[in-house]
Amino acid sequence: MIHLEHVTKAFASGKGIFDVSFSVEPGMVFGFIGPNGAGKSTALRQLMGLIAADSGQATIGGFDCWVETKEVKRLVGYLPGEISLPGDFTGDHVLQLMQQLHGGDRKRQADLLERFPFDPKTKVRKMSKGTKQKLALVGCFMKDAPVYLLDEPTSGLDPLMQERFLTWLEEERRLGKAILMSSHHFPEMEKSCDRAALIKDGRIIVESDIHELIRSSRKQYTVEFGLAAQAEQFAIQVGATQKQQRVSFLTSDQLTLNQVLRLLTAYDIRSIQTATDDLEHVFLHYYGEGDES
Structure with missing residues (x-):
């Protein structure tokens, strides 16, 4: 139409x-x-x-x-x-x-x-x-x-x-x-x-398709480690940010969830949290947080 x-x-x-x-x-x-x-x-x-x-x-x-x-x-x-x-x-x-x-x-x-x-x-x-x-x-x-x-x-x-x-x-x-x-x-x-x-x-x-668009976006995860030293080491491995015993990172074509899970088997993990998938994350994925709006 x-x-x-x-x-x-x-x-x-x-x-x-x-x-x-x-x-x-x-x-x-x-x-x-x-x-x-x-x-x-x-x-x-x-x-x-x-x-x-x-x-x-x-x-x-x-x-x-x-x-x-x-x-x-x-x-x-x-x-x-x-x-x-x-x-x-x-x-x-x-x-x-x-x-x-x-x-x-x-x-x-x-x-x-x-x-x-x-x-x-x-x-x-x-x-x-x-x-x-x-x-x-x-x-x-x-x-x-x-x-x-x-x-x-x-x-x-x-x-x-x-x-x-x-x-x-x-x-x-x-x-x-x-x-x-x-x-x-x-x-x-x-x-x-x-x-x-x-x-x-x-x-x-x-x-x-709107749901495919959301599913295809990068996913954000936060992992809490038993020790701050382990969090620091993992953050270096995945190129992520560390705050005490927590590391937040985004999956991508270069860093898949399967790769992350294999790395995490070597550590003492307290919890893993994922951000809710939404269209705003898709927007930031494609535009970058530094772009003007």
Whole structure:
């Protein structure tokens, strides 16, 4: 349903996206992960027909996103990363305008307002960031579209609203919607996405099933030794950090768990702990803790 094929869009600053390809099929939530400036929003704007690619092609539902942008926009519900709404409009006025521009089901709108409640009589300029986000979510999803492009959809939402959003997203996925979502919120990506792509400096560095992506990451372990001298010796062997009788290290292609276990048989071991696998560890694995975010 959503296809990017070798899309490149370069800006004068050197930023942009380069040779980006991926697909999102109906009934799939696809996560797009990367630090600020990595190219996530640029890719979504390509799909919305807001900017033209230098090369490659972006299509939704078989329509070219730049050449046939009107047809594409009929198929898509779009939530931009930066919510910009008329400050003197009330929530009701914004939703009425969206209804006129994009259509929308009244019953669906009422359901969304019940899930993401706010005072629709309040003017936008008086709304908090979270309230503006709820307004934008209702405006996006009240259009019962087959495709949704969501740029940081839970930004500003409290934990309860985040959970309600994930529940809504799962219901939409089960209805066969194709959903592309960029986010920095790793727990929500783990819970909601079927596949994910990590983008760095405008290039996709890995794309995989979300659970395979997590399983393939480096794992962190902490071993407690009976003696500090043993901990020091083991730390030297694996090139790890030592703190008294504890050594923490990451497994990798060069240091597998089997190799570590063979080394540990020579020592008095008190305990072995492993960090929970999560998407944040995957992110740090590919980007490095020293990279800017």
